[in-house]
Amino acid sequence: MxxxxxxxxxxxxxxxxxxxxxxxxxxxxxxxxxxxxxxxxxxxxxxxxxxxxxxxxxxxxxxxxxxxxxxxxxxxxxxxxxxxxxKASDDHHDHLICTKCGAIIEFENERIEALQQDVARKNHFLVQNHKLELYGLCGDCRKKDR
Amino acid sequence: MxxxxxxxxxxxxxxxxxxxxxxxxxxxxxxxxxxxxxxxxxxxxxxxxxxxxxxxxxxxxxxxxxxxxxxxxxxxxxxxxxxxxxKASDDHHDHLICTKCGAIIEFENERIEALQQDVARKNHFLVQNHKLELYGLCGDCRKKDR
DNA sequence: CTACGTATTGAAAATGGTTTTCAATATCAA
DNA sequence: TTGATATTGAAAACCATTTTCAATACGTAG
Known part of the structure; x- marks a missing residue:
């Protein structure tokens, strides 16, 4: 805390x-x-x-x-x-969300963020914040699935 | 159509x-x-x-x-x-959303998608679909802002 | 330290997008 | 054409969230 x-x-x-x-x-x-x-x-x-x-x-x-x-x-x-x-001031992250068990995994990826800025720039857009969510199956649920 | x-x-x-x-x-x-x-x-x-x-x-x-x-x-x-x-079967895209006028601009970026797969792989995660939204000011609203 | 103006609280009612209910109607297989 | 039942429209129900309102607590002025 x-x-x-x-x-x-x-x-x-x-x-x-x-x-x-x-x-x-x-x-x-x-x-x-x-x-x-x-x-x-x-x-x-x-x-x-x-x-x-x-x-x-x-x-x-x-x-x-x-x-x-x-x-x-x-x-x-x-x-x-x-x-x-x-919210810790310096920690931005996005989410992997399991559609089966609801687990939420956090991740950070600077290269993705950089590419987002590229996209924004090309569209004359000023990004204030963003949201990236990948929905799918987490490791555990993939195993259980079979 | x-x-x-x-x-x-x-x-x-x-x-x-x-x-x-x-x-x-x-x-x-x-x-x-x-x-x-x-x-x-x-x-x-x-x-x-x-x-x-x-x-x-x-x-x-x-x-x-x-x-x-x-x-x-x-x-x-x-x-x-x-x-x-x-939904056209082959066209996946993400969104730039203007927080001022509500405009929604679509974009695609393969490199971002590829990096997402990297992230998923590292987390033993199988992506079913994803959602990337960049919120901010569109070109028009940035001009009007001043 | 006390009193007063007003921000805040809890409970209940209101809101607003979405879903469900239900009786009437339409679809489609026989 | 008929019968079983999926679908429809209107209105009511849902449900997460917000607002209302009278009672209460905060904090500044005195």
């Missing part, structure tokens, strides 16, 4: 004239210690255990806030609902 | 024990002659003009059917709703 994630949130809130609350801190704590690619519901369930009085809406609201504050990335895969992942 | 799209649909339907209907053919016709990346609602509106008695649900149902039949690709961009595009 990044040393100052809570501080980073506080700073963002202060800068926006928003308030720090125990709920926001609690949700952030659980979010950071939980696995990656959480949906709002998954996070809600995890937060619910230690803090049973936190509401569904607050989890949704806080997740959007974390995305705005730069602490989380918001992603929509093909399964219909939005997932969030804790 | 591909010569035998309607036939291709008929064959698929017959093979599945499903029925050919005038609505399905009409929707397919309009779908093919319309622009790319249509949402269900856009298609519904276009179909409505020549065929005012076709229902919303039928458009949704037919679109899913076309995807199953291999005549359309189903894609979810970040704007929340599903878009479909007519």
């Amino acid at each position: 990044r040393k100052n994630a809570v501080e980073q949130l506080s700073e963002y809130l202060a800068g926006q004239g928003l308030r720090s609350t125990t709920q926001r801190d609690q949700i952030l704590q659980v979010f950071i210690s939980a696995g990656r690619h959480l949906s709002a519901e998954e996070l809600y369930l995890r937060v619910k255990k230690p803090h049973p009085n936190i509401g569904y809406a607050t989890v949704y609201r806080t997740l959007k806030l974390l995305a705005e504050a730069g602490l989380a990335d918001e992603r929509r895969f093909e399964d219909g609902f939005t997932r969030y992942e804790y | 591909r010569k035998n799209a309607v036939e291709q649909l008929s064959e698929y339907l017959a093979g599945q024990g499903l029925r050919s209907t005038t609505q399905r053919d009409q929707i397919l016709q309009v779908f093919i002659s319309a622009g790319r990346h249509l949402s269900a609602e856009e298609l519904y509106l276009r179909v409505k003009k020549p065929h005012p008695n076709i229902g919303y649900a039928t458009v949704y149902r037919t679109l899913k059917l076309l995807a199953e039949a291999g005549l359309a690709d189903e894609r979810r961009f970040e704007d929340g709703f599903t878009r479909y595009e007519y």
Whole structure:
């Protein structure tokens, strides 16, 4: 866990004239210690255990806030609902997603990123961010398949 | 328009024990002659003009059917709703999406595809399909921005 | 330290794209 | 032509997410 994630949130809130609350801190704590690619519901369930009085809406609201504050990335895969992942400032990555078991594997590839910039340049396009997802079967599911 | 799209649909339907209907053919016709990346609602509106008695649900149902039949690709961009595009069997492409005006530009890049296969191989992963989207500003919007 | 203005919360209702239900209708094999 | 059943249109249901609203908590001014 990044040393100052809570501080980073506080700073963002202060800068926006928003308030720090125990709920926001609690949700952030659980979010950071939980696995990656959480949906709002998954996070809600995890937060619910230690803090049973936190509401569904607050989890949704806080997740959007974390995305705005730069602490989380918001992603929509093909399964219909939005997932969030804790964002370390320097780590960009893409995903391999198993269509059978739902496993999500992360990867980085600088050469692909460079080629993306080429494509953008040729189209007079300025890339703000991108999304690369490879859907298919993971190693385990390929074995089980036979 | 591909010569035998309607036939291709008929064959698929017959093979599945499903029925050919005038609505399905009409929707397919309009779908093919319309622009790319249509949402269900856009298609519904276009179909409505020549065929005012076709229902919303039928458009949704037919679109899913076309995807199953291999005549359309189903894609979810970040704007929340599903878009479909007519699928020529040999043409795979990815997208540049303008976050300001919503323009969608298509591109293909074999070298990127090859690198994707490399990544998959390293992860013992079998790619069934993929999705690459670059979000940012298109040439026009970059100019207007200043 | 206290009080006040207002941001935030939780619960429930609303939203909006998509799917399902259901009775009426159309398809197609016999 | 008939009968079994797939399909349709309209409306209701779904379901993830957002909004509403009265009660509560935050934090600044005094």
